[in-house]
Amino acid sequence: MVLEYDFDIVVNEELEDDAGSERLDISVARARFRHVKTAGALRAASPKIRKIFQEAGFDLDSTDSNMTHGFYPPRDGTERERILRALFTNIRELGISGEYCGEFDFHRFIDDLKKAKPRAGMQRHVPDWTPKPRKATPAKPERRTVPGRIGFALGLAVILFAVLRYLAETGSAP
Structure with a gap:
């Protein structure tokens, strides 16, 4: 499965203090991945x-x-850089070798970071996809239906009537 490692900067207005339930009224910028599977x-x-x-x-x-x-919004540039510097500092200090990463691929994450560019006003283009309904193929009955039987009987009667009339005209009647 290929994950997309794009993230946006989200500002939380309140942050709960670790010591207790005291709330600090400072704005904290956090990075959140855009895709649920990546998170x-x-x-x-x-x-x-x-x-x-x-x-x-x-x-x-x-x-x-x-x-x-x-792409990412240009207004997120400074916070994005601050968070990425802190991330790479943490990686250098703590190290990630031998740790279980699962589906999270650091090489793809770094590639996506290198390729990301600031772009104002770009909207994601996801076409609305609706599956086309399948056409139901009519099941062929093993026996003929009633209208089919009537049509066959009338056709046979007309042919029989025409044959008898022909034989009567030629003089050889059964």
């Missing part, structure tokens, strides 16, 4: 991999975005 692949990775991403600023949830694959 699910990250959730299925080892706890160390999840910790590396979460400490860098990634959420394990997905976001509903209309951006096209390979």
